[in-house]
Amino acid sequence: MVTSRWTAAPARAASPRRRGPVLERAILDAALEQLSTVGWSGLTMEGVAAGAQTGKAAVYRRWPSKEDLVVDALRVGLPQLVSAPDLGSVREDLLQLCGQMREAMFSRSGFALRSVLHECDTATAERFHDVIFEGVVEPSVKLIKEVVRRGIERGEVRAGGTDDYVCDVIPAMLMYRSKVCGSEWQDVEFEALIDQVMVPLLRR
Amino acid sequence: MVTSRWTAAPARAASPRRRGPVLERAILDAALEQLSTVGWSGLTMEGVAAGAQTGKAAVYRRWPSKEDLVVDALRVGLPQLVSAPDLGSVREDLLQLCGQMREAMFSRSGFALRSVLHECDTATAERFHDVIFEGVVEPSVKLIKEVVRRGIERGEVRAGGTDDYVCDVIPAMLMYRSKVCGSEWQDVEFEALIDQVMVPLLRR
Numbered sequence: 213m214v215t216s217r218w219t220a221a222p223a224r225a226a227s228p229r230r231r232g233p234v235l236e237r238a239i240l241d242a243a244l245e246q247l248s249t250v251g252w253s254g255l256t257m258e259g260v261a262a263g264a265q266t267g268k269a270a271v272y273r274r275w276p277s278k279e280d281l282v283v284d285a286l287r288v289g290l291p292q293l294v295s296a297p298d299l300g301s302v303r304e305d306l307l308q309l310c311g312q313m314r315e316a317m318f319s320r321s322g323f324a325l326r327s328v329l330h331e332c333d334t335a336t337a338e339r340f341h342d343v344i345f346e347g348v349v350e351p352s353v354k355l356i357k358e359v360v361r362r363g364i365e366r367g368e369v370r371a372g373g374t375d376d377y378v379c380d381v382i383p384a385m386l387m388y389r390s391k392v393c394g395s396e397w398q399d400v401e402f403e404a405l406i407d408q409v410m411v412p413l414l415r416r
Numbered sequence: 417m418v419t420s421r422w423t424a425a426p427a428r429a430a431s432p433r434r435r436g437p438v439l440e441r442a443i444l445d446a447a448l449e450q451l452s453t454v455g456w457s458g459l460t461m462e463g464v465a466a467g468a469q470t471g472k473a474a475v476y477r478r479w480p481s482k483e484d485l486v487v488d489a490l491r492v493g494l495p496q497l498v499s500a501p502d503l504g505s506v507r508e509d510l511l512q513l514c515g516q517m518r519e520a521m522f523s524r525s526g527f528a529l530r531s532v533l534h535e536c537d538t539a540t541a542e543r544f545h546d547v548i549f550e551g552v553v554e555p556s557v558k559l560i561k562e563v564v565r566r567g568i569e570r571g572e573v574r575a576g577g578t579d580d581y582v583c584d585v586i587p588a589m590l591m592y593r594s595k596v597c598g599s600e601w602q603d604v605e606f607e608a609l610i611d612q613v614m615v616p617l618l619r620r
Contacts, residue, residue, distance in 0.1 A: 349596055370616070377612040380592060381585060387595070388588030392553055394545070408581040412574070413617040 230266075238264040239271055243285035247324035252331035255282070279339050286325060286340065290347040291316040296355040302363035306382070306410055309359060310402040313352055313386060317397075353379050360414060370416045381409060434470075442468040443475055447489035451528035456535035459486070483543050490529060490544065494551040495520040500559040506567035510586070510614055513563060514606040517556055517590060521601075557583050564618060574620045585613060 230238060242263030246255040257278060261268045275281035293316060297308035316322050325348065328340055356379045363369035372378070385405055389395040434442060446467030450459040461482060465472045479485035497520060501512035520526050529552065532544055560583045567573035576582070589609055593599040 345596060372612065372616065375612040377589070377609050378616075380589065381613060383596075384588040384592035385581070385584065387592050388584060391591070392545075392549060392587075405581050408576065408579040409585060409617065412576065412582075413613065 235264070235266060235270065236274060237288075239266065239274065239281075240285040240288050243281050244289045244321055244324045247282065247285070247327050248320045251327040252282070257281070279336060282328060283339060283343055286321070286328065286343045287347065289321045290325065290343075291319045291321050293348075293351045293355055296358040298359075298362065300366075302359060302368055302414060303406055303411055305359040305362075306356070306406050307402055309352075309355055310382065310386075310397070310406070311399075312355075313383075314397050314402075316348070317386075317390075349383055352383050356382055363414065367416070369414045373414045378413060381413065385409070439468070439470060439474065440478060441492075443470065443478070443485075444489040444492050447485050448493045448525055448528050451486065451489070451531050452524045455531040456486070461485070483540060486532060487543060487547055490525070490532065490547045491551065493525045494529065494547075495523045495525050497552075497555045497559055500562040502563075502566065504570075506563060506572055506618060507610055507615055509563040509566075510560070510610050511606055513556075513559055514586065514590075514601070514609070515603075517587075518601050518606075520552070521590075521594075553587055556587050560586055567618065571620070573618045577618045582617060585617065589613070 239260060242260045243255065245263055246259050250259070255278060257271050258268055260281065261271045264271070271281065275284065293312055297305045297312075299305050299308065317326065325344065329344070332340070357374050360369055360373045360379065364371065364373055382405070386397065389401070390397070395401060443464060446464045447459065449467055450463050454463070459482060461475050462472055464485065465475045468475070475485065479488065497516055501509045501516075503509050503512065521530065529548065533548070536544070561578050564573055564577045564583065568575065568577055586609070590601065593605070594601070599605060
């Protein structure tokens with residue numbers, strides 16, 4: 213299931229005297245908002261301050277650079293892939309999981325993440341590697357492994373189904389076809405991916 | 417085999433009165449040189465003109481913008497993947513092909529291409545989609561399909577081995593692990609990819 217750490221509290225407080233965590237959350241929320249509307253290149257500390265209804269100094273006091281701010285905003289705001297489906301069939305589980313990954317990708321935070329991935333240069337991208345890896349890739353791969361492991365236990369999937377490269381195929385294909393083919397991953401494309409690739413790759 | 421359209425003629429002419437195709441080639445060559453040294457963000461029309469030992473006006477006369485210039489430079493300079501290996505085994509053929517793709521990626525033009533892919537924003541990247549697709553992805557996938565088709569004819573590979581999603585797995589994994597894991601694709605990684613994924617995916 214996709215949840216967001218943002219749902220725990222209102223994202224933007226109305227009080228003009230917000231402090232500490234409340235103000236910080238409003239600033240991080242405004243940063244994500246900027247990323248998903250004007251993108252990485254268009255994001256400015258001024259714009260974020262305006263969005264959070266605070267002054268530029270309040271932003272710079274906490275985050276010396278745009279990079280620092282966005283790293284924190286992504287870290288806190290990324291949707292979490294928290295539970296693996298368990299429908300009794302690897303095919304159905306993987307299809308469901310693909311749907312959850314798409315849901316995360318097309319969330320506001322997902323748009324923000326894609327904006328950073330697509331727009332920033334290689335040197336800057338380095339700084340986001342850990343955030344992206346720990347926040348998106350690792351959880352997805354972990355859930356895929358869980359689904360495949362259950363398939364092995366049921367005798368549906370061959371030994372070797374949880375090999376590292378095997379469990380990278382779905383996120384790799386999602387990234388590749390989004391980037392190269394401009395795919396937005398309709399259901400029928402997920403089905404083609406699972407039936408042409410994952411089912412033959414995993415079966416005993 | 418990886419060849420370059422650049423090898424047909426010397427890239428930079430010495431004459432100060434170069435015209436037409438000779439001057440154009442020198443300019444495109446200087447653009448690639450800039451891309452592979454200072455990257456997309458660092459490339460300037462002035463720098464390209466200086467590199468080609470010509471004036472800025474000579475560049476602007478032919479290419480009104482940096483984008484136009486780089487589109488043409490990539491189109492002409494990209495290494496060509498022209499022939500599929502035929503070693504009698506799909507495993508060996510795919511390993512050889514992966515090596516050729518790495519060779520192309522780490523060529524000067526390959527660096528230039530990666531620089532553009534990594535650095536430019538989404539809107540600009542749209543302009544390079546066709547160049548990248550027609551120059552790199554399509555030829556790679558075509559050669560993979562050729563290798564797999566021969567495997568089917570030999571009875572080594574299952575029907576369905578040439579399905580679109582199946583033949584996208586190698587380029588997808590190359591892109592994904594370069595970008596997400598920072599992999600530079602050592603031989604041992606190619607072997608893991610082929611043995612963990614492609615051999616089980618293709619076998620009858």
